[in-house]
Each structure stands twice: as structure tokens, then as C-alpha cells.
Amino acid sequence: MKRGRLAIGLLLLGVVTASATFVVVRPDLGDPLLLTGVVVGPDGAPISRARVTGPDGAVANTDGRGRFQMERPAGWVTIRAKGWLPRSRAAAPGEPIVVRLAPRTPDTVTLAFGGDVMFGRRYYDPEEDGSLGGLLTPGSSAASHARLLASVAPLWQSADIAAVNLETPLIEYPYYDPTEARPARFHPTKELTFASAPAAAQALKDLGIDLVDLGNNHLYDALEPGVTSTLEAVERAGLGHFGAGTSSGDAWSPAYRSVRGVRVAFLGCTSIFGDDQAITYVASPDKGGAAGCSMRRVRQGVRAARQQADIVVVMIHGGVEYRRVTTDEVQALSDAAIDAGATMVINHHPHVVGGLRFAEGHLTAGTLGNLLFDQTVWPTFESYVLQVAVRDGKVVSAWAEPVRLQQFTPVGLYGPDAAWAARGALARSAGPWIEDDGSLWLAEEKPAASLAQAFEGTLARIDAGCAPTAGRELLWTGAFEVGDLTGAQAPLWNTAITSPYRKVDQDAARSGDGGVLLQRGSGNAADVVLTIDHRVLVEPDHRLTLLLDARARFGSPTAQIRIGWYNGTIGSSQQQSTAEVVATDDWRTLRIDVTVPRNAVAAQPFIALQSPSTGVSQLAIDNVALIDWDQPGCDFVQGSATLELASLPPAASAPAFTRIAATLIPVEPVGPIPPGPNEPNE
Numbered sequence: 001m002k003r004g005r006l007a008i009g010l011l012l013l014g015v016v017t018a019s020a021t022f023v024v025v026r027p028d029l030g031d032p033l034l035l036t037g038v039v040v041g042p043d044g045a046p047i048s049r050a051r052v053t054g055p056d057g058a059v060a061n062t063d064g065r066g067r068f069q070m071e072r073p074a075g076w077v078t079i080r081a082k083g084w085l086p087r088s089r090a091a092a093p094g095e096p097i098v099v100r101l102a103p104r105t106p107d108t109v110t111l112a113f114g115g116d117v118m119f120g121r122r123y124y125d126p127e128e129d130g131s132l133g134g135l136l137t138p139g140s141s142a143a144s145h146a147r148l149l150a151s152v153a154p155l156w157q158s159a160d161i162a163a164v165n166l167e168t169p170l171i172e173y174p175y176y177d178p179t180e181a182r183p184a185r186f187h188p189t190k191e192l193t194f195a196s197a198p199a200a201a202q203a204l205k206d207l208g209i210d211l212v213d214l215g216n217n218h219l220y221d222a223l224e225p226g227v228t229s230t231l232e233a234v235e236r237a238g239l240g241h242f243g244a245g246t247s248s249g250d251a252w253s254p255a256y257r258s259v260r261g262v263r264v265a266f267l268g269c270t271s272i273f274g275d276d277q278a279i280t281y282v283a284s285p286d287k288g289g290a291a292g293c294s295m296r297r298v299r300q301g302v303r304a305a306r307q308q309a310d311i312v313v314v315m316i317h318g319g320v321e322y323r324r325v326t327t328d329e330v331q332a333l334s335d336a337a338i339d340a341g342a343t344m345v346i347n348h349h350p351h352v353v354g355g356l357r358f359a360e361g362h363l364t365a366g367t368l369g370n371l372l373f374d375q376t377v378w379p380t381f382e383s384y385v386l387q388v389a390v391r392d393g394k395v396v397s398a399w400a401e402p403v404r405l406q407q408f409t410p411v412g413l414y415g416p417d418a419a420w421a422a423r424g425a426l427a428r429s430a431g432p433w434i435e436d437d438g439s440l441w442l443a444e445e446k447p448a449a450s451l452a453q454a455f456e457g458t459l460a461r462i463d464a465g466c467a468p469t470a471g472r473e474l475l476w477t478g479a480f481e482v483g484d485l486t487g488a489q490a491p492l493w494n495t496a497i498t499s500p501y502r503k504v505d506q507d508a509a510r511s512g513d514g515g516v517l518l519q520r521g522s523g524n525a526a527d528v529v530l531t532i533d534h535r536v537l538v539e540p541d542h543r544l545t546l547l548l549d550a551r552a553r554f555g556s557p558t559a560q561i562r563i564g565w566y567n568g569t570i571g572s573s574q575q576q577s578t579a580e581v582v583a584t585d586d587w588r589t590l591r592i593d594v595t596v597p598r599n600a601v602a603a604q605p606f607i608a609l610q611s612p613s614t615g616v617s618q619l620a621i622d623n624v625a626l627i628d629w630d631q632p633g634c635d636f637v638q639g640s641a642t643l644e645l646a647s648l649p650p651a652a653s654a655p656a657f658t659r660i661a662a663t664l665i666p667v668e669p670v671g672p673i674p675p676g677p678n679e680p681n682e
Contacts (some may be wrong), residue, residue, distance in 0.1 A: 028454040036069040037089075037097040038062075039079050042397075042444065044649035047101060050081035071532075074485050076154040076412060085110055085389055088154035089401065089439070097414065098437040098650060102389050102397035109259045109311065112159035113346050113386045114152075115368035116352070118168035118218070119145055119196035119205070120175065122374035123132065123408060130177040138175040138197060141359045143573035145203035149372055151485065152395055152410050155401055156208035160259045163266065164204070164371055165315065165348045166212035166241075168196040169219055169226035170233040180656050185222055189277050198233035205237040211255055215243020215290045216270030216317040217348065227288040242592040243268025243315060244283065244290045251291035254305045256433040262390075265309035267301045269293035271318030271329055272349065293318065295336050300523060302340035311390050312342045319351045320368060320476040322379060324354040326366040338362045343393055344618030346386070352379045355428030356386070361394030366428070374408045377569050377602070378536040381405040381492060382421055382476070384440070397656075400425055404476075404484060406491050414438060417483025419464075420476055423634040424464065434647050435464075435634070436465040441648070449644035459545075459591070459638045461625075465645035472633025474536050475605075478548075478624035480504055480514040489514055492533050501528045508620035510549045510587050517553060520607040522616070524642055527560070527608035530621060535566060535604040544631040545638075546592040546605055548621060552583040555617030559583065559609050563594060566602040567673055573604070574673035583619055598672040 027154035034055065039047045039062045046066025053059055055075020062068045062081075071075075074092035077099070084101040085108065091097045122128060123136045136144060156162040174195035176183050186193045204212065212234055219227060227244065234241045245251035254265040269291040274281035282292035292317060305312045314337040318330045324332070326347070334345040344363040347354075351373065354366030360663070366401070371382045381404055389397040402413045402421035413421060418438030425440045426433055432446035455467070462470060477483070480490040489495070489504040494518075501519045508515030520528050546563060560580050577594050595602065607628060609619045627636045637643065 005549050012442035020122060028209055029133060032094045032096075034069045035072045035074075035077070035091050035093050036067070037077070037099055038102065038650065039066045039068065039081070039099045040650060041084070041101060041103070042648065044127070044141045046174070047081050047084060050084070050101075051079045053080075054471075058267055068495065074414075074487065076485070078154055078158055085098070085397070086158040087387075087399070088158050090414045090418065092485070094177045094413050095415045097165065100399075100436060100441060100648070104390060106260060108260055108389055108391045108396070109161070109262045109264065110159045110419070111228040111264070111313070111390065112156055112162040112386050113365070113368060114162075114164040114371035115383055116167045116348055116351060117164045117372045118166075118194065118372045118374070119148070119200045119372070120168055121194040123148070123165045124175045126176045127176070130179045132175075136197075138173065140197065140199060142206060142449045145197070145200050146206050148409050149203070149207050152371075152385065152412060155205050155387070159387055161211070161257050161264060162209050163211040163213065163313070163315075164209055165216060165317065165368075166204070166214055166234075167216045167218045167373075168194060168200075169197045169222040170200055170230045171195045171222045171226050172198065172229065185225065186542075186653070187223060187277070187279060188222065191276070194218070195222050195226065196227065201233040201237035201239055203421050205239050207595045209239065211240035211242065211266055213243045213266070213268040213315040213317075215251070215304050215315065216242055217272040217274065217281050217645075219244050220274070220279070223371055224288050232613040240266070242266045243270070244288070246283070246288040248283040248285055248291065252297060252301050254301070254309070256309060260508050262311065263309040264311040264313065265305035266313050266315070266317040267305060269298065269317070271316065272332065289452060290317070293333055295333065298333055298336050299340045302337050302342050306341035310393055314345045316347045319350045321350050322352055324352050324367065326354060327492065337417065338364065343390055344388060344395060351375055352382050353382055353384060353425065354399070355425065355430065356398070356433065356440070357432030358395065358398070358433070361396075363388060363398060369407060371403070371410060372408070372597065373405070376534050378474070378492070378532065382424065383410065384421060384425065395442075398442040399436075402438065406484070406486065411484045411486050413484050414429060415483050415577070416479065416481065417477065420473070420635070423466070424472060427470070427472065427632040427634050437608045443648060447648060449646050453643045455637055455641045455643055458637065460641075462634055462643060464647075465643045466622055466634035467637045467641040467643050468640045469639070470634050470637050471629040472631040473635035474626045474628055475532065475624060478507070478510050479512055480516055480622065481512045482514075490516065494529070494531055494533060496533075502530060508622065510551075510620075510622040515620050518557075518607070518619045518621065520557075520609045520611050520617055522612050522614050525611050527610055530607040531604060535564075535569065535602040536626065537569075538600060538603045538628070539630070540596050540598045540600060542596045542628050544594050544596060545627040545629065545636075546594070546602070547627065548590050548607065548624040549587055550581070550583050550590055551587045551620050552585050553618035553620045555612055555615055556619035557583050557609055557612070559593060559607060559619055559623060561590065562606040562608065563592070564604045564606065565597050565600040565670065565673055566604070567675060569602055575670050577670055594670070597670045599675050
């Protein structure tokens with residue numbers, strides 16, 4: 001066996017495996033090559049004779065043990081059973097799912113909520129260079145717009161009422177060349193403006209969306225005519241709307257929907273007024289725009305709506321972009337809405353998903369992130385669709401189905417990819433929430449920890465469960481496995497660009513079905529680089545750990561591992577942390593511990609295989625992770641920790657983990673980098 005060598009700031013580390021093994025409480029689900037699952041109630045009791053509709057419309061029924069199987073491709077399965085609320089989940093052959101249903105009574109109403117939606121800017125012009133060539137043209141039909149959201153349509157169609165934040169004006173000429181002067185039809189001083197076509201409204205209606213919140217900081221991007229044309233487009237499509245209008249009084253008017261005799265009111269407002277602009281974004285008595293949030297208006301609006309409705313839903317647009325934690329202002333507005341009689345508050349604007357807070361029948365979503373948006377920073381790709389059941393004005397059940405944005409469009413997730421998103425939501429949430437087989441589920445009360453394992457070691461990856469000291473894994477798809485309904489391998493990595501020198505390869509996998517194989521010959525002096533498509537947002541002074549598994553597949557590959565530090569979401573890196581390695585014939589786990597430099601707002605890892613002096617070298621890479629120890633998560637623990645698994649049967653799984661023996665040798669310290677530009681409001 002070839003020996004590794006100690007290089008600048010990095011030690012090649014051996015891996016010692018030890019795991020805690022527990023009985024997995026999961027029924028036999030039959031042939032692993034079929035699309036299989038089990039349907040249960042909140043307590044885990046099986047539901048028989050449930051109707052299961054597969055991705056292509058095929059139907060099966062659950063047996064006496066709640067099981068089903070179908071010879072069908074990956075896709076959404078929708079389950080309906082008498083006395084139970086319907087639910088849709090992403091499923092794939094060989095990945096058995098647990099579908100937990102909530103009880104239904106005649107007066108139970110289900111609502112589904114998605115995050116920010118727009119159809120403009122990079123959907124027309126992905127490179128923003130005036131060349132167009134995007135997923136849409138300014139004249140695209142409603143059907144073309146609907147295709148962008150069709151992959152998650154079942155999540156709306158199983159709810160009584162569905163609503164999203166439509167964060168764009170709808171106008172006849174929505175596109176302008178960003179390399180030229182901004183046309184007069186757009187806001188003259190706002191840093192970022194965009195618009196979408198009126199056909200978007202009909203697309204949303206056709207997909208099953210019932211209402212749109214217009215109370216945001218982009219409705220006024222096309223000025224007063226844009227407000228008017230947006231209202232006309234959504235009304236023409238039959239969409240309900242709230243949060244904006246042709247005057248402040250109109251903007252604060254609730255939208256109402258009735259379901260089986262239960263009346264639901266919707267209110268929306270923005271805390272981002274645009275007071276620093278020559279023309280503000282909010283409505284006044286003689287000006288159109290979004291409803292402007294204030295404690296007084298929120299309380300008054302909710303109390304008045306509560307007199308006319310059984311359920312009041314409030315949407316607040318505010319906070320800090322890319323920050324998952326709710327600001328004091330938005331939290332105070334949310335609390336005021338609940339105190340005044342709102343059943344739930346659904347917030348947005350930061351473009352990343354936050355946590356969910358449940359107490360005494362009331363639910364607050366800190367931020368729902370993006371559902372359809374064209375942003376290009378890593379955290380904005382994580383999302384979920386929240387579904388809530390309400391009875392007698394109180395939330396009685398809720399669940400969140402994970403979604404990932406890829407190439408600007410959302411896709412459903414299953415397996416470890418879904419579990420990663422659900423664990424993140426769990427770590428950020430308050431109340432009796434559990435991670436339930438790749439979704440987030442609101443239990444009637446927090447189940448006691450069914451399994452616990454004391455951990456004493458250097459580092460552990462948590463496969464299930466959580467710990468108070470656990471950190472968040474930021475890269476999500478670094479195992480290079482298929483985990484979404486598109487069947488994408490290594491989504492969001494640069495392996496999507498076809499190359500014989502960098503590709504997903506089963507023979508490069510340390511675990512699972514895929515790893516990445518890098519190849520370089522002596523005739524090519526340039527490095528071949530593996531990296532993510534877009535940079536990750538970070539917080540100054542947070543402690544990060546970069547982990548990756550590597551081994552030599554051929555020759556004696558040498559590589560450089562780099563972490564680039566940036567003071568903005570665009571532009572070149574200001575500094576890098578680097579370490580040079582020589583791989584061996586055996587798999588090794590490489591670890592770099594760093595602290596985010598002051599003024600850094602983004603990071604990007606690179607693995608660069610260097611050209612050999614002679615011949616060809618090949619390097620296999622798998623299980624790349626970037627852990628933030630100062631961000632709540634349920635992904636890794638280090639030092640002393642207690643792993644706890646709180647789940648409802650039969651979704652419990654083993655809190656197995658891998659101990660990694662490591663000697664910490666940090667890379668050369670990186671000092672402060674220059675201050676970055678102010679990030680514009682998206």
C-alpha cells in the first residue's frame with residue numbers, strides 16, 4: 001500500500017468504523033425493485049384499503065398491513081383513504097416510503113403554502129447578457145409557464161386551498177436587456193427590478209394554486225401600471241389575491257375562500273417600504289402598491305377579518321435576505337397577528353427556508369424560501385411545501401415535503417436528500433416536530449426519545465436522530481447519489497458538464513452507487529477541478545469542517561484542496577485556504593478545519609487534480625461535506641454528544657454513525673478580507 005505524506009496544513013486520515021446498531025421498526029415492504037410503501041396513521045397503525053395513485057395514474061390499494069407496491073417509475077404517489085386527509089409524497093423504486101396521514105373530519109380544512117415565485121429575469125436570459133435563450137420567452141404561453149412548476153403540482157392538488165407569494169409584477173413587456181439602459185416602464189432607482197408575463201397567472205391557476213400574496217417589495221418594480229396589470233391578470237385567471245391594491249385601503253382588503261362551510265381569510269403586507277427610494281413600493285390612500293406592515297394595521301386587519309372568517313392566515317414579507325433566523329421586527333409582527341386572532345402566519349422574503357414554530361394551535365413559518373426563483377447561491381435551492389390541517393380555527397396537523405430547485409425549477413426529493421432537508425427544518429423549528437422518513441411532521445406532542453446513544457469520539461455523521469450540539473452539513477448532495485425525481489446524479493455540482501476527465505462513476509464510490517472520478521494526463525498542464533455550481537453562504541467567525549473521501553484509482557494522483565472566500569455572491573475570491581495531498585490506494589477521509597474570515601459572506605470548495613509528470617493519474621472522490629458547527633443542524637457531531645431519535649413508528653430508523661479518528665492539523669490561518677459590496681434585495 002502506498003503511504004500518504006503530510007502536506008501543508010492537512011493530514012491524510014484513516015477511518016475507523018464503529019456503529020450503534022438498533023432494530024429498525026419498519027415493515028417488510030416487498031420487492032425492493034418496485035415502488036413500495038406503507039400507509040399509516042399518526043400513531044403508526046396501518047391504514048388498509050387506502051387508494052394509492054402512482055406517477056402515471058395507475059392505482060393500487062393498501063393491504064391489511066397498510067402496504068402497497070407498484071411496478072412504476074419514480075414520481076409522486078397520492079394516497080386517499082376514507083376518514084383521512086390526502087397526501088402526496090415523492091417515491092422511487094427501491095426506496096420504500098412511509099406515508100403518514102392525518103385524520104379528517106367534515107370541518108377540517110387543508111392549506112398548502114409555497115415560497116417566492118417569479119417567472120422573469122434569468123428565466124428569459126440565464127446569462128443576463130441580452131442573449132435570451134432561457135426556459136421562457138417573453139411571449140411564452142401559460143402552458144410553458146406551468147411546465148416550470150409541474151414537477152410539484154401534486155402537492156397543491158391534494159389541498160383544499162393553496163397559496164404562494166407571487167413576487168413579481170405581471171406586464172405585457174416583462175423583459176429588458178440588462179446590459180442596456182433600464183426602460184421607463186420599470187422603477188427608475190431600485191437596484192434590482194424584474195417582471196413576468198401575464199400568462200404566469202393562468203399557469204398558477206392551472207396548476208392548482210388558488211391565491212397569490214402580492215404584498216412584497218417587487219410588485220412595484222413596474223410602477224403603477226404594473227400594479228394595475230398584475231391585478232387584472234390574476235383576476236382574469238380566477239386567482240384570489242391579497243396584500244396589494246390600487247390604494248392602501250384596497251391593499252389591506254382580505255381575500256376570502258370557503259371550504260365546506262369554513263371561511264378562510266388571507267391578509268398580506270411587506271415590511272420593506274422602499275423609503276430610501278424616490279418612489280416607495282407600498283400603497284397609500286392615493287397610490288397603488290403593496291400593503292405596508294405596521295403593528296397597528298396588522299392587529300386591525302386580523303381583528304376585522306376574524307369577524308368575517310373562521311380562520312385567518314397572514315403573510316408577512318420581511319427580514320434579511322439569506323438569513324434563516326426571523327428578525328425582531330418580523331417576529332413582533334407575527335406575534336401581533338397571532339395575538340389578534342390569526343391561526344397561522346406564513347412569512348417570506350429571505351429566499352431561504354427557516355424554521356416552523358407551533359404552540360397552542362397556532363403556527364408560524366419563519367420563511368418559506370423559494371418555490372420558483374432564479375437565484376444562484378446554494379442555500380436558495382433548499383425548499384419545501386408546507387401543508388396544514390385546521391379544525392375549529394386551530395392547527396391540528398402539519399407536514400412539510402422537501403423540494404430542491406435545480407436549474408431554476410423545483411423537484412421532489414426522496415431518500416437521504418429528502419431527509420437532509422427535513423433534518424434542517426427540524427433543527428430550526430420549535431414545537432412537537434419530528435423528522436419522519438424524509439419529511440417534517442407535526443406530532444400531537446413530542447414523542448419521547450425512543451433511542452439514545454452516547455458518543456465519545458472525534459467526529460460522527462448522524463444517519464438518523466439529532467443531538468443538541470449537532471452541526472449542519474451545507475453541501476447536501478456531496479454523496480453523489482440520485483435523490484430526486486429527475487434522476488439527476490450529483491445535482492448542483494460541475495459534473496453536469498459532460499467531460500471524460502470529470503464524471504460520476506460507480507467505481508469511484510466509497511459508499512452507495514456513485515462517486516466522482518477525476519482523470520488527468522501529463523499532456524495537459526491544467527488542473528481538472530471538482531466543485532459545486534454555486535457558492536455557499538457563510539457567517540464570519542463560524543467554525544467549518546471540510547470532509548471528503550479520496551483514494552488513488554490509477555497512478556499517483558496529487559491534488560490541491562481549496563476553499564475560496566468571497567466578500568460577495570458574485571466576483572472573484574479574495575482569499576483561499578489550501579492544502580495539498582497525495583492520495584493512496586486505500587480510501588482515506590480528509591479533514592480541514594477552518595474559521596470563516598471576517599467580512600467573508602460566501603465560500604466555495606474546490607478539489608483540483610494536478611497534472612502528473614508522466615502518464616495518467618485518476619482520483620476517486622466521495623462523500624464531500626462542509627459542516628458548519630455554529631449553525632443548528634442534525635447532520636454531524638463531534639466531541640461528546642448524545643444522539644436521540646424521536647420518531648413515530650414505523651418510521652423509526654437506526655441512529656447509526658461512523659466514527660472518524662482524526663488528528664486535527666488546521667490549515668494556515670486566513671486573516672480578514674476586504675469588505676464586500678452591499679447585497680441588493682432580490
